[in-house]
Amino acid sequence: MGRSHIRSRRNSDPTGYGFSLEELPSPLDPAVLFGDAARTMPLEIEIGSGKGTFLVAEGEARPDTLFLGIERARRYWLYAADRLRRRERGNSRILRGDAVEALAALPEAVASGLHIYFPDPWPKRRHARRRLLLNPEFLAGIERALAPGGLLRVVTDAADYFDAIGESLSDRDRLRGVPYEPPASARPGELAGSNFERKYRIEGRPIHAFAARRTAPDRASGAPEQIRDAVR
Numbered sequence: 001m002g003r004s005h006i007r008s009r010r011n012s013d014p015t016g017y018g019f020s021l022e023e024l025p026s027p028l029d030p031a032v033l034f035g036d037a038a039r040t041m042p043l044e045i046e047i048g049s050g051k052g053t054f055l056v057a058e059g060e061a062r063p064d065t066l067f068l069g070i071e072r073a074r075r076y077w078l079y080a081a082d083r084l085r086r087r088e089r090g091n092s093r094i095l096r097g098d099a100v101e102a103l104a105a106l107p108e109a110v111a112s113g114l115h116i117y118f119p120d121p122w123p124k125r126r127h128a129r130r131r132l133l134l135n136p137e138f139l140a141g142i143e144r145a146l147a148p149g150g151l152l153r154v155v156t157d158a159a160d161y162f163d164a165i166g167e168s169l170s171d172r173d174r175l176r177g178v179p180y181e182p183p184a185s186a187r188p189g190e191l192a193g194s195n196f197e198r199k200y201r202i203e204g205r206p207i208h209a210f211a212a213r214r215t216a217p218d219r220a221s222g223a224p225e226q227i228r229d230a231v232r
């Protein structure tokens with residue numbers, strides 16, 4: 001992801017837009033990040049924001065919604081936070097930390113939407129926690145964070161990983177597959193509009209996407225077939 005370019009950004013300043021999970025109180029009230037807007041505006045979360053392309057564009061396209069990115073890698077977090085600050089994206093913030101820990105710190109049913117675009121499918125350092133979407137603890141965190149009716153979107157280029165996600169979702173009873181619609185900021189022909197999608201489309205890689213909706217507490221249903229039916 002252009003590391004030399006990232007390292008050269010010596011003057012990056014995250015002030016007001018980038019926060020570190022370990023320095024914040026837990027449980028984490030979104031008002032700490034967004035002020036009073038957190039009491040009245042819907043919140044959507046992006047996990048693994050990378051350079052923040054989606055956070056910037058979706059925040060601009062939908063100014064009536066708050067967007068919170070979670071990014072583990074400091075250099076990308078810093079790059080994205082600086083970008084949000086320079087663009088004065090008042091409705092977007094980015095947290096530095098692990099997604100599992102961040103979701104656990106946030107209140108239950110905090111999010112009306114959850115975006116996961118091009119998660120690292122098979123991290124080099126083998127550690128189950130880092131395999132986003134294949135880990136039951138992480139899936140439980142997603143179900144807990146999403147409000148009933150909230151929408152999960154996942155886009156990836158890795159076909160085997162995508163199949164494995166379908167398997168792991170088959171055990172969940174609180175997510176129901178729905179037809180995939182791209183987010184507002186995606187350009188024509190795009191499924192997510194993230195940095196990695198643009199890079200991989202130039203390389204001609206196939207791209208896979210699905211969406212699932214958090215069921216209401218009394219309407220738990222979720223079959224793997226439904227998730228797979230939603231695949232594009």
Ligand SMILES: C[S@@+](CC[C@H](N)C(=O)[O-])C[C@H]1O[C@@H](n2cnc3c(N)ncnc32)[C@H](O)[C@@H]1O
Nearest residue numbers: 048049050071072073098099117118194195196
């Ligand atoms: C392949 S990049 C994709 C970036 C962006 N979503 C895009 O599509 O351009 C995956 C990102 O997810 C982050 N990531 C992976 N596992 C994570 C975790 N457990 N918590 C937070 N961020 C994570 C990585 O640091 C990396 O920046």
